[in-house]
Amino acid sequence: xxxxxxxxxxxxxxxxxxxxxxxxxxxxxxxxxxxxxxxxxxxxxxxxxxxxxxxxxxxxxxxxxxxxxxxxxxxxxxxxxxxxxxxxxxxxxxxxxxxxxxxxxxxxxxxxxxxxxxxxxxxxxxxxxxxxxxxxxxxxxxxxxxxxxxxxxxxxxxxxxxxxxxxxxxxxxxxxxxxxxxxxxxxxxxxxxxxxxxxxxxxxxxxxxxxxxxxxxxxxxxxxxxxxxxxxxxxxxxxxxxxxxxxxxxxxxxxxxxxxxxxxxxxxxxxxxxxxxxxxxxxxxxxxxxxxxxxxxxxxxxxxxxxxxxxxxxxxxxxxxxxxxxxxxxxxxxxxxxxxxxxxxxxxxxxxxxxxxxxxxxxxxxxxx
Amino acid sequence: xxxxxxxxxxxxxxxxxxxxxxxxxxxxxxxxxxxxxxxxxxxxxxxxxxxxxxxxxxxxxxxxxxxxxxxxxxxxxxxxxxxxxxxxxxxxxxxxxxxxxxxxxxxxxxxxxxxxxxxxxxxxxxxxxxxxxxxxxxxxxxxxxxxxxxxxxxxxxxxxxxxxxxxxxxxxxxxxxxxxxxxxxxxxxxxxxxxxxxxxxxxxxxxxxxxxxxxxxxxxxxxxxxxxxxxxxxxxxxxxxxxxxxxxxxxxxxxxxxxxxxxxxxxxxxxxxxxxxxxxxxxxxxxxxxxxxxxxxxxxxxxxxxxxxxxxxxxxxxxxxxxxxxxxxxxxxxxxxxxxxxxxxxxxxxxxxxxxxxxxxxxxxxxxxxxxxxxxxxxxxxxxxxxxxxxxxxxxxxxxxxxxxxxxxxxxxxxxx
Numbered sequence: 102x103x104x105x106x107x108x109x110x111x112x113x114x115x116x117x118x119x120x121x122x123x124x125x126x127x128x129x130x131x132x133x134x135x136x137x138x139x140x141x142x143x144x145x146x147x148x149x150x151x152x153x154x155x156x157x158x159x160x161x162x163x164x165x166x167x168x169x170x171x172x173x174x175x176x177x178x179x180x181x182x183x184x185x186x187x188x189x190x191x192x193x194x195x196x197x198x199x200x201x202x203x204x205x206x207x208x209x210x211x212x213x214x215x216x217x218x219x220x221x222x223x224x225x226x227x228x229x230x231x232x233x234x235x236x237x238x239x240x241x242x243x244x245x246x247x248x249x250x251x252x253x254x255x256x257x258x259x260x261x262x263x264x265x266x267x268x269x270x271x272x273x274x275x276x277x278x279x280x281x282x283x284x285x286x287x288x289x290x291x292x293x294x295x296x297x298x299x300x301x302x303x304x305x306x307x308x309x310x311x312x313x314x315x316x317x318x319x320x321x322x323x324x325x326x327x328x329x330x331x332x333x334x335x336x337x338x339x340x341x342x343x344x345x346x347x348x349x350x351x352x353x354x355x356x357x358x359x360x361x362x363x364x365x366x367x368x369x370x371x372x373x374x375x376x377x378x379x380x381x382x383x384x385x386x387x388x389x390x391x392x393x394x395x396x397x398x399x400x401x402x403x404x405x406x407x408x409x410x411x412x413x414x415x416x417x418x419x420x421x422x423x424x425x426x427x428x429x430x431x432x433x434x435x436x437x438x439x440x441x442x443x444x445x446x447x448x449x450x451x452x453x454x455x456x457x458x459x460x461x462x463x464x465x466x467x468x469x470x
Numbered sequence: 471x472x473x474x475x476x477x478x479x480x481x482x483x484x485x486x487x488x489x490x491x492x493x494x495x496x497x498x499x500x501x502x503x504x505x506x507x508x509x510x511x512x513x514x515x516x517x518x519x520x521x522x523x524x525x526x527x528x529x530x531x532x533x534x535x536x537x538x539x540x541x542x543x544x545x546x547x548x549x550x551x552x553x554x555x556x557x558x559x560x561x562x563x564x565x566x567x568x569x570x571x572x573x574x575x576x577x578x579x580x581x582x583x584x585x586x587x588x589x590x591x592x593x594x595x596x597x598x599x600x601x602x603x604x605x606x607x608x609x610x611x612x613x614x615x616x617x618x619x620x621x622x623x624x625x626x627x628x629x630x631x632x633x634x635x636x637x638x639x640x641x642x643x644x645x646x647x648x649x650x651x652x653x654x655x656x657x658x659x660x661x662x663x664x665x666x667x668x669x670x671x672x673x674x675x676x677x678x679x680x681x682x683x684x685x686x687x688x689x690x691x692x693x694x695x696x697x698x699x700x701x702x703x704x705x706x707x708x709x710x711x712x713x714x715x716x717x718x719x720x721x722x723x724x725x726x727x728x729x730x731x732x733x734x735x736x737x738x739x740x741x742x743x744x745x746x747x748x749x750x751x752x753x754x755x756x757x758x759x760x761x762x763x764x765x766x767x768x769x770x771x772x773x774x775x776x777x778x779x780x781x782x783x784x785x786x787x788x789x790x791x792x793x794x795x796x797x798x799x800x801x802x803x804x805x806x807x808x809x810x811x812x813x814x815x816x817x818x819x820x821x822x823x824x825x826x827x828x829x830x831x832x833x834x835x836x837x838x839x840x841x842x843x844x845x846x847x848x849x850x851x852x853x854x855x856x857x858x859x860x861x862x863x864x865x866x867x868x869x870x871x872x873x874x875x876x877x878x879x880x881x882x883x884x885x886x887x
Contacts, residue, residue: 136881159887166887 103144103311103320106200106209107303108227111220112157113244114212115150115164116292120300122148122163135163144311147203151196151227153177153188153219170199178218180253182260185222196223197230208310208320209239210303211270213261216246216254221261225268232269238324241270242303244295245277245362245432252439259436262429272327274334274420276361277428299361302336305418309376309408318374318406323420326404330371330422333429335362337419347377347415348388354417355396363428370400370421378408379415497563498588501581506574510535510600511581514593516556517601518564523575530566530577535601537704560586592639607640609702611670613647613678613712615693624685624721625830627658632679632696632712636670642700642708643669647678649696654719655683670700685719686726686828692716727826728756729763729796731841735818738843742851745776746808748843750791750820753801760824761834766790768819769808772848778806796824810848817844 109118125140140146150169152158154177158169172192178185189196211228213220224241231239243262246254265273281295310320327334337359341350353359354375355366364370373396377389384407397403400421501511510519515537522531534542534554542554546566556562560583567578583591597604611634618629632649636642647665662680670676678696696712732751740746748767754760767789769775775784781791781804791804808818819842825834 135885136878161887162885165884167884169887 103208104204104206105144105146105307105310106203106206107146107148107307108200108209108211109148109150110211110213110224110227111152111217112154113214113217113296114220114224115152115157115161115169116296117212117242117244117299117303118148118150119161119164120293120296121304124297124300124304126163132162143308146307147206149199149203151219151223153185170196172196172219172223178222180216180218180257182218182222182257185218186226188219189223189226193226193230196227197234200227200231201234206235206237208237208323209235210242211239212242212244212299212303214244214246215258215261215265216244216250217257221257225261225264228265228268228270238271238327239269240272240274240327241265242274242276242299244299245275245279247278247282248432248435252443255432255436255439256443259433259440266332270332271324272332272334272422274336274361275426275429276335277363280363280428281361298338302338302361302418305338305376305378305416306336306420309378309406309418312408318376318404322374322404322406326372326374326420326422328372328422329402330424331426332422333426334420334422335360335364337361337366337417337421339417341379341383341415341417343380343383343414345415346388347379347384347417348392350415350417351375351377351389351392351419354419355421359417359419360421362426364421364423364426366396366421367399369423369425369427371424372402372404372422373400374404374406374420376406376408376418377415378410378418379413380411381409383415384409497582497584498586499580500583500591500594501579502567504570504576504578505596506576508600510597510604511579512593512595512597512601512604513562513581513583513591514557515606516562517597517604518562518581519600520577520579521600523569523577525569525571525575528569530569530579532564533601534562534564535604537606538601556583556586557590560584605706606704607672607702608638609636609640609642609670609672609700609708610638611635611642611645611698611700611708611710612637613696613698613710615696615712615715617693617715617717620716621718621720622685624688624719627682627684628655628717629661629682630679630693631677633675633677634670634698634710635675636672638702639672640702641669641671643703643705645670645676645698645700647696647698649679650694652683652694654687654689654691655685658682658684685717688719688721690716690718725758725827725829726756726835727754727758727760727796727798727824727837729753729760729822729824729837729839730755731765731820731822731839733818733820733841733843735843735846738845739847739849740810741849742810742813742854744810744851746773746810746846748806748808748818750804751801752793752796752803752822754796754798756826757798758826758828759798760796760826761794763793763796763824764790764822765792765804766821767806768821770816770818772810772812772814772816773808773818773846774811776807776809779804782806813848813850816846816848817842818846 107118107121109115125142126134126138127141148164148168150158150161150164151172153172153174155171158171161169172188174188178188209231211224213224215221228239228241243265246258276299278295282291310323337354339350339354339359375393377384393403393405500513505511505520507520507523510517517535519533520530521533528548529545531545533540544552546552548566548568551563551565553561553563563582565580567580570576613634616631622628645667660681662677664678667676692714695714698710701707730753734749736747750765775789778789782789789806793802819840822839825836828835
């Protein structure tokens with residue numbers, strides 16, 4: 102049995118972590134599911150939610166209270182990564198003690214938004230500390246912001262992503278809100294939908310890494326895949342109806358609608374791991390082999406695993422590491438503009454100090470009536 | 471000499487014959503007529519039934535009964551006479567004169583009596599259906615209620631003497647005398663009392679009562695009649711009543727308080743744990759004030775006192791009401807609520823006591839009365855069947871609920887941040 106640590110950092114990380122815990126109860130996960138059901142992890146999965154904003158921690162419904170770590174600092178760091186980094190440095194030992202208290206792990210995932218305050222500033226440092234203190238692989242699941250969310254978030258995302266990559270992380274799995282925003286509904290529904298999508302994929306991955314398979318992929322394979330490319334990866338997923346051929350399910354998982362990040366996998370993917378789960382009667386080995394062969398032809402090495410689950414329709418998860426990411430380049434271009442924009446605003450504000458000169462003209466005078 | 475002796479003997483024989491003929495001629499005619507077959511003829515307690523008429527044989531058969539006892543049977547030819555004893559010395563003669571056929575055969579008979587005073591014959595008639603349909607002698611008790619004086623003052627006594635005389639023609643048996651309570655008087659002393667006797671013979675007198683009544687109120691009154699029930703010698707029932715002597719009482723009357731009580735319940739059939747409302751009404755219908763009026767409610771085991779009007783106080787577990795005085799003509803009403811504890815049939819009793827000054831005696835007169843409402847039936851309550859279920863029926867779900875509660879609380883604590 103694998104020992105897996107999943108950390109959710111900041112508001113976005115907390116919500117995805119809560120969604121993972123909710124889905125782990127199985128079924129549709131109503132509000133009372135925690136009272137009558139048990140989480141169905143195959144592995145020893147420890148989840149920890151970290152936040153400086155206590156309200157974000159209080160919002161969580163499916164994560165145990167002891168797994169929610171509040172780092173006291175007013176009501177958050179206000180999207181200011183500088184303050185976030187300072188707070189982490191002050192509370193670093195408290196955070197690491199909590200993690201250490203959960204025991205030893207075989208793998209860790211740190212989920213965060215790249216654009217917020219706490220998550221984007223804590224995550225690179227937590228990963229750095231984990232890598233320095235432990236020898237298990239640590240992977241970051243990073244959620245990129247909507248491009249119209251504002252300049253602060255964009256510049257945070259740009260700097261945070263760079264710092265995460267430089268923290269010693271073993272791989273970054275990207276998820277892009279901008280890419281997924283066509284999920285529809287209200288902003289809250291879109292956020293919830295994206296959180297659920299990411300949670301579902303991570304749960305599938307965690308479940309598959311510790312399952313008996315017809316064709317085996319394991320943690321080692323996952324590490325190999327994640328080492329490929331530029332250290333960036335994304336995940337494709339598709340849950341098919343029972344009467345859908347498995348090859349169509351694989352194609353859908355690899356199609357843009359199945360991915361968390363905008364990429365042309367046949368151009369940018371470096372390595373892949375495809376895990377297919379479902380009832381044996383839906384899993385045609387020939388179809389699977391044909392589709393995997395097609396993918397291998399484009400990306401190089403593809404690990405494939407088949408998990409047999411009686412009564413379940415075909416589900417496909419693909420982990421794809423990327424050699425390049427044009428979408429990231431685009432993001433960074435926008436981020437640079439955002440940084441310039443912020444800089445200009447600051448200068449304008451500083452020039453607004455000329456007002457003080459105007460005020461100084463009436464110094465020593467009193468109004469006469 | 472021989473002639474003289476012969477003449478003397480002839481004269482003696484003549485007188486003897488004359489005497490015998492005189493006796494024979496003393497017969498008195500009782501009946502001469504037709505009696506249908508199956509009917510009878512009654513003379514006092516005797517009945518001669520003509521049981522069968524044989525026209526072709528010119529005979530008829532008869533039975534003779536004294537009351538219900540058969541004493542003689544026989545078959546007579548036409549012009550033949552039968553005789554039998556009647557009430558001691560008397561002789562009864564039955565002569566068959568002729569027989570007649572038809573739908574109802576009949577016999578023409580001649581019935582005569584000798585050695586019997588005809589005036590003693592109080593009953594002689596044809597009895598349809600024979601002796602079984604006959605009615606016999608009737609006792610008649612003449613009861614006299616005599617008083618030693620007709621006028622007296624309040625507080626004085628009158629002596630009453632009751633006698634009964636059987637003026638009927640049969641013995642009075644199993645005699646019972648009933649003397650009702652007399653209003654306006656109180657019984658002060660009883661000198662003699664014999665309220666029942668096995669029998670009073672014809673013409674016999676019997677002393678029933680000698681007692682004294684003390685007059686309590688002024689006015690003209692009639693003493694209520696004594697009644698007697700009795701039977702004749704064959705068990706037929708009769709009843710007689712006495713006269714009602716008039717008494718005039720003068721002077722100021724003795725005062726009397728009289729509390730009339732009523733107790734009502736709003737329901738006589740109720741389920742266990744239901745409540746029942748009880749109302750008590752006390753009204754002084756007497757002429758003077760009732761004092762120290764105390765009403766104590768005796769509550770049976772299966773009921774319990776819940777609450778009552780402010781006049782109620784609970785002493786020793788028993789609710790009671792105490793009123794210093796209750797003026798003449800005034801009434802008081804009290805209510806209390808009881809609860810049915812156990813199933814069963816119960817009687818609710820109220821014990822009333824009070825005192826009053828009658829103006830004659832130096833001490834207060836104390837009165838006691840008991841009122842009750844019976845037939846209060848407590849039945850099984852709506853949810854009583856639940857109590858009859860075995861303990862595990864409750865314990866297991868409670869344990870399960872407790873377990874679920876503890877589980878939910880722990881889960882809530884586990885997830886509450």
